[in-house]
Amino acid sequence: MKINYLSFLLLIVSWNSFSQDLRMLSSHPEKLIIQNSTPQYTSVKKSYNGIPYENFSAVAKAKMMQTTAPELPVFSESLIVPNTGDVSIEVTFDGFQDFQDINILPSKGSLKRNVNPEEVPYVFGATYEVNDFFPKKLADISGPYIFRDARGVTVIFYPYQYNPVTKVLRVYQNLKVTVTTDKTKAGHNEKPSRTTSNSTFQSLYTSHFLNAEISSNSVTEPGEMLIVSKSSYNTSIQPLVTWKNQSGIKTTVLTLANGATTTSIKNSISSFYTDNPNLTYVLLVGDHQDLPAYSYGITGADEQLWSDSYYGQLEGDDYYPELMIGRLSGNTTEVQKIVTKIMGYEKNPLTGDWMTKAGGIGSNEGYGYGDDGEADWQHLRNIGTQLTGFGYTNIYEFYDDSQGGNDAEFSPDATMISAAINDGIGLLNYTGHGALDIMSTGSYTNTDVNSLTNEGSFPFVVSVACNNGTFVGGTSLCEAFLKSNHNSNPTGAIASCGSSILMAWAEPMQTQDQMTELIIDSNSAGATSLGELFYGGQVSMLETYSNSGTAQEVMQTWVFFGDPSVTFRSAVPTVITATHPAQVSNQGVDLVINSNTDGAKITVSQNNEILATGVITGGTATVQIPALASMDNLMVTLTKKETTPYQGIVTVSSELSNEDFQSQFLVYPNPASNYVTISNKGNNFTTASISIIDINGRVLSTESNVNLSGSHQVSFHSLAAGVYFLSIKDGNHNNIQKIVVQ
Secondary structure: OOEEEOOOOOOEOOOOOOOOEEEEEEEEOOEEEEEEEOOOOOOOEEEEOOEEEEOHHHOOOEEOOOEOOEOOEEEEEEEEEOOOOEEEEEEEOOEEEEEOOOOOOEEOOOOEOOOOHHHOOOOOOHHHHOOOOEOOOOEEEOOOEEEOOEEEEEEEEOOEEEEOOOOEEEEEEOEEEEEEEEOOOOOOOOOOOOOOOOHHHHHHHHHHEOOOOOOOOOOOOOOEEEEEEEHHHHHHHHHHHHHHHHOOOOEEEEEEOOOOOHHHHHHHHHHHHHHOOOEEEEEEEOOOOOOOOEEEEEOOOOOEEEEOHHHHOOOOOOOOOOOEEEEEOOOHHHHHHHHHHHHHHHHOOOOOOHHHEEEEEEOOOOOOOOHHHOOHHHHHHHHHHHHHHHOOOEEEEEEOOOOOOOOOOOOOOHHHHHHHHHHOOOEEEEEOOEEOOEEOOOOEEHHHHHOOOOOOOOOEEEEEOOOOOOOOOOOOHHHHHHHOEEOOEEOOOOEEEEEOOOOEOOHHHHHHHHHHHHHHHOEOOEOOEHHHHHHHHHHHHHHHOOOOHHHHHHHHHEEEEOOOOOEOOOOOOEEOOEEOOOEEEOOOEEEEEEEOOOOOEEEEEEOOEEEEEEEOEOOEEEEEEOOOOOOOOEEEEEEOOOEEOEEEEEEEEOOOOHHHHHHHEEEEOOOEOOEEEEEEOOOOOOEEEEEEEEOOOOEEEEEEEEEOOOEEEEEOOOOOOEEEEEEEEEOOEEEEEEEEEO
16 A cells, blocks of 8 residues: 655645535545545644643544644545555645644543543653654555445545644645555455345445445345354244344344354354345344353453454454344343343334433543543533434433533432433433443442333443443343343343443544434434444444554444344334235235335245335335245234334135136136125035125125035125125135126
């Protein structure tokens, strides 16, 4: 990879103020041009030891994290590049402006949350002795990475440079980076093309890559799920397997043999992904001793880098996911209750507006150091403001000290937090300090979680804190949120996310920010799964903090507890209603389904096999049912984001061919006008139930206990011209004949 710098203007210029933005100037795949536009710089100061220094918090979300070197703004954006070839960049700019007598503080580096940034001294390192601009480069590029179906790079802009000896701040105007892919040279992390596409990853590409193509066709396929567990969990998870298949997520169970290792588990998942390229979600079932987490090794703080996301990183040497991984951690009884919780949340959510309420629990630390330069509570308040603008009706605030707004006049306690959760909330963000079984703000522990009574109103809990997800060797707070129950009924969270090690300070705050953006940007046409929210936030964090090695560690060790395929609820659901035939032939038929919900996805399944899918458009849809080997009932399921699903049963009949039917019954005349006559020609049953059914499956009339030992007339005189079905049923036998009324 090479980097070339070309200067178009080498004079000091000034320009009018305009908003900071990153935009594509050329989208040719092999020669992408991206421009960073920096506004007129306005100095904002902060004091340290009585000296005024520049405060860049209002300028940039993220700043350089090179310890003891000047902490300057940095901007990142990601691009899709061709699947093969060597990637290089060249940099140009329109001009720059110099500012004199500027003091800039050094970076303290990427800190963990067991450290208060305010207590870490500033150290002016060797860079401050060099009479040159820092950094030397105006832009950089990450190595190519594989993000499932896309090969990407992140372009990093450094439009602010500083000479610490002369105290000159130089701000560049209109940095342009040309990203060239030379397909005649071998490149890093090359990948074969894939032809699959599903709504989950398509949504993530659109939010992550500046040059992602938005398909003109609606992508409705949500992807498949693989459940990995030991055989002892099969009974506990079977209801979930059935529901997922009924709702349109093809789900397969991979049963582990005793002694499975992290290597054998990942190899099995990778092999399944190769054979099933639409695989999107993997659900690990069991605690660490049943299904081991992977360790990347030991941190400097002597912690194991325990990881589940490792199992979804299948291509390339990067940390971008090909699959979204979740875990149901618990014994068989606990997992059974978690499954009950998931199915209730998706199939029959508790009534009320609880899903439009959210909560934020945060420390009063991190001023000027957190993501966006925010303290923890400021970060959470801004998230709350965004959610309120989106349509959330109430935001609970639980912050250390008193921060005004909805925050109390004193620091929160566990009783206050539990009261809010029990009242019903759909989302709970925590940003602060923690340990295995405690959120430090409010001193909220596993004991408090296990005492919750929020049956039916389950929040999605996202914890930015140390060790709330350390599930190896103990029960973490995040596990408690997943497993808690009251009077044998599930309580706690629908899913929870926590770190298995000491959590970084600024980087994971960006994950929470991006999750908020994804909630706000979601719409009724595209289901937003919990996995999409979490992993979408994570890849945004990798992009924003591409100059921080700690960001990779956050990706490795932030554990998702729950089913990542669950669709997140953020609005009071409407109820899907539908009508369709109550019975179909085992010979195959077009099934007409009418519904009040346009955009609802239709899934017709039988015995955990998806037979047909479709989408309601203009109040109706027709799906083709294939010929059936089984006479078992079909399940018709309609789902859509922010709704209560519809499910209806369709029975299967053995429709006789005209030849077979006429050998047992003679039905005439056909076409008919006023009536038809049924004449028994040797069938061995003498009484039957006779029904007239229209093409939408509605039963128009039924006669019971009809004597068919001879002949019987059925009236059609009140019916309009068209096609109908005559059902002759006795016990388990059901003979159907198509009748045309003229």
